[in-house]
Amino acid sequence: MNDALPKWADIVLLPLINLLLALIVSGLVVALIGKNPFEALYILVNGSVGSAYGWGYTLFYATNFIFTGLGVAVAFHARMFNIGGEGQAALGGLGVALVALAIDWPHWALALPAAVVGGALFGAAWAAIPAYLQAKRGSHIVITTIMFNFIASALMVYLLANVLKVPGSASPETARFVEGARLPNAYDVLPWLGFSRSTPLNISFFVAIVACVAVYFLIWRTRLGYEIRSFGKSEPGAVYAGISPIRITMIAMLISGGLCGLMAVNATMGEAERLVLDPVQGAGFVGIAVALMGRSHPVGVFIAALLFGALYQGGAELTFEMNGMTREMILVIQALVILFTGALDNMVRAPLEAIFLSRRRPTPPVPTTPLEPGGHPEKGKVEP
Amino acid sequence: MDYLGIIQILDSSLRLATPLLLACLAGLFSERAGIFDIGLEGKMLASAFMSAAVASFTGDVWLGLLAGIAASLVLALIHGVASITFRGNQLISGVAINFLASGLTVVIGEAWFSLGGRTPQLEGPARFQEITLPFANAIRDVPYLGPIYADLLSGHSILVYVALALVPLSWWVLFRTRFGLRLRAVGENPAAVDTAGVSVVGLRYAAVMICGVLCGVAGAYLATALSAGFVKEMSAGRGFIALAALIFAKWRPWYALGATLLFGLLEALGNRFQSLDLFGIPIPTQFMQALPYILTVVILAGFVGKAIPPRAGGEPYVKER
Numbered sequence A: 001m002n003d004a005l006p007k008w009a010d011i012v013l014l015p016l017i018n019l020l021l022a023l024i025v026s027g028l029v030v031a032l033i034g035k036n037p038f039e040a041l042y043i044l045v046n047g048s049v050g051s052a053y054g055w056g057y058t059l060f061y062a063t064n065f066i067f068t069g070l071g072v073a074v075a076f077h078a079r080m081f082n083i084g085g086e087g088q089a090a091l092g093g094l095g096v097a098l099v100a101l102a103i104d105w106p107h108w109a110l111a112l113p114a115a116v117v118g119g120a121l122f123g124a125a126w127a128a129i130p131a132y133l134q135a136k137r138g139s140h141i142v143i144t145t146i147m148f149n150f151i152a153s154a155l156m157v158y159l160l161a162n163v164l165k166v167p168g169s170a171s172p173e174t175a176r177f178v179e180g181a182r183l184p185n186a187y188d189v190l191p192w193l194g195f196s197r198s199t200p201l202n203i204s205f206f207v208a209i210v211a212c213v214a215v216y217f218l219i220w221r222t223r224l225g226y227e228i229r230s231f232g233k234s235e236p237g238a239v240y241a242g243i244s245p246i247r248i249t250m251i252a253m254l255i256s257g258g259l260c261g262l263m264a265v266n267a268t269m270g271e272a273e274r275l276v277l278d279p280v281q282g283a284g285f286v287g288i289a290v291a292l293m294g295r296s297h298p299v300g301v302f303i304a305a306l307l308f309g310a311l312y313q314g315g316a317e318l319t320f321e322m323n324g325m326t327r328e329m330i331l332v333i334q335a336l337v338i339l340f341t342g343a344l345d346n347m348v349r350a351p352l353e354a355i356f357l358s359r360r361r362p363t364p365p366v367p368t369t370p371l372e373p374g375g376h377p378e379k380g381k382v383e384p
Numbered sequence B: 001m002d003y004l005g006i007i008q009i010l011d012s013s014l015r016l017a018t019p020l021l022l023a024c025l026a027g028l029f030s031e032r033a034g035i036f037d038i039g040l041e042g043k044m045l046a047s048a049f050m051s052a053a054v055a056s057f058t059g060d061v062w063l064g065l066l067a068g069i070a071a072s073l074v075l076a077l078i079h080g081v082a083s084i085t086f087r088g089n090q091l092i093s094g095v096a097i098n099f100l101a102s103g104l105t106v107v108i109g110e111a112w113f114s115l116g117g118r119t120p121q122l123e124g125p126a127r128f129q130e131i132t133l134p135f136a137n138a139i140r141d142v143p144y145l146g147p148i149y150a151d152l153l154s155g156h157s158i159l160v161y162v163a164l165a166l167v168p169l170s171w172w173v174l175f176r177t178r179f180g181l182r183l184r185a186v187g188e189n190p191a192a193v194d195t196a197g198v199s200v201v202g203l204r205y206a207a208v209m210i211c212g213v214l215c216g217v218a219g220a221y222l223a224t225a226l227s228a229g230f231v232k233e234m235s236a237g238r239g240f241i242a243l244a245a246l247i248f249a250k251w252r253p254w255y256a257l258g259a260t261l262l263f264g265l266l267e268a269l270g271n272r273f274q275s276l277d278l279f280g281i282p283i284p285t286q287f288m289q290a291l292p293y294i295l296t297v298v299i300l301a302g303f304v305g306k307a308i309p310p311r312a313g314g315e316p317y318v319k320e321r
Helices: A007-032 A037-049 A052-077 A085-102 A108-137 A141-163 A204-221 A223-233 A235-240 A245-272 A283-293 A298-321 A328-343 A345-360 B003-032 B040-058 B061-085 B090-113 B145-153 B158-176 B178-188 B190-195 B200-226 B238-248 B253-272 B285-300
Strands: B276-278 B281-283
Touching (some): A007 A037, A007 A283, A007 A328, A007 A345, A007 B090, A052 A283, A052 A298, A085 A108, A085 A283, A108 A204, A108 A245, A108 B285, A141 B238, A223 A235, A223 A245, A283 B090, A328 B061, B003 B040, B003 B158, B003 B178, B003 B238, B003 B253, B061 B090, B061 B200, B158 B200, B178 B190, B178 B200, B190 B200, B200 B238, B238 B253
């Protein structure tokens, strides 16, 4: 890492410029299909944060993306690319549903921790096989996790259509969860904020915040986090320091899968209150964009997740209000954000560095100690 | 199953293996030059859409093919700019391209045709027609060999034969020409190529563009030969399966043919036996559909021997100063 950029420019200015570029290109796409990009932007913003209704959905989606974004971010720290968030979250949904349907829960405060464990375990289990294959056999984790997304989707269709669905019912979904396994939503918790009774925003938003804090402590305040980061920075270096690549690969991917699985607590227990086909709705993939934009830092992930939550909700409004606009427009914006913040990062970084360097030039650092002949001025201090 | 049944399954294996083969060769050129390409899937999808869209506007499948290749080349160029010029992460760039393709195809498709992301059904000259090889009908009745020629080898669209011809051609280009030698060298040791005074950037762009053309042909085949029009997400993970086949094939053209034919066979079997009883246990449809993906993982797990990728794969080249 060089220090050509001040820290604030690296973590605030650069992502903002990249985001702006992504939005401009998205606007061009909107104009290309014959719509007014400014009108689209207005509907997007107004639909996502212009009302309590919009906020409810924005924060609900953001909760999903915090979990998947954190999941992808933890894997990124170990320099692994987990594209399998989609499948891990789907399996997480299975775990949450099995917990919720297992017993007649007396109160949500008991059901929630159990569901968290269930979702995380199933999500982690689905990440375990690609992780093991990467660690032991060197199979490329990107391809195996993508394959596991397809396999998860087939598995869930099978389970919902043949095993879990209510006997006699035609729709592929489980029975409704019992009253004690329903999470209170924002209307129940904070009635004075004006959320409607049916808002999807629920208590798992706080679980997501707790997860952010936990990931922060894990990555920057524990020995394991240190090992994950050093493995990510340099595998030979980590091996030299006595860190087992197999162990770190497994642990980082299990945590990553577990976090993605937690997303299902929000989508399944918090909103649908039953397991439906595809409760994930692309959140696993959004997690990639969120982690990239958030620079794999929990605070960044939180902010990026809010942004994508707004984008999802605003995009849904867009398809209602603008004729001929489809939901896939969100996918385009998401792709452009990944492209500009992830792959084309150097395109903006290099000129930005040049600007900052040229502004620094007027006051060049004056060398205080003249170089001694034949040696570095610090030399004498190091070796007494 | 009788003899003709087997021929039928092999015939549809060949059809289904063709897009995989084209994408696999595309990935071969790119990865041999040291550029990982997760975006094969997206390029195929973009090409499938553009070829179907242009073929339906103009009624000419050849114009469709050109448009498909152009669309794929645009995405290949983005990948090249991101991973060669700006030295970005090649995996991330590929993922972005995949999302971009799956989003744009539906957004533009809906704007142009208002058919929920589909293109209109292609008919007549807007599709690649099946070609009957010479004497196919004459020797159909020859026992055993007749059906192989008349039903298995004959009666495919021109792109199937193009794909098959590309296998020896790729081998020749990569292993028997100066360009191929340099291309492989740039994937193993770009610094050495640079020292020899050959442009690393130029070679890598060339490889990425060849990859774009081949993905374009693969996508056009999907939409205008294998089916009659574009359907949303019609590439269905074929780009990733092609990547797995590439690893299985150890980055070699002839092995790629074998690997993709195997995946084609699996897909054909999955289509043929929607429900299957194995020793009295019913195998669910979903399992048969997931079979190519499961096998991809199994193959990647390396149960078939060690595959060594090009050494400089995925690493941006930074010229020494």
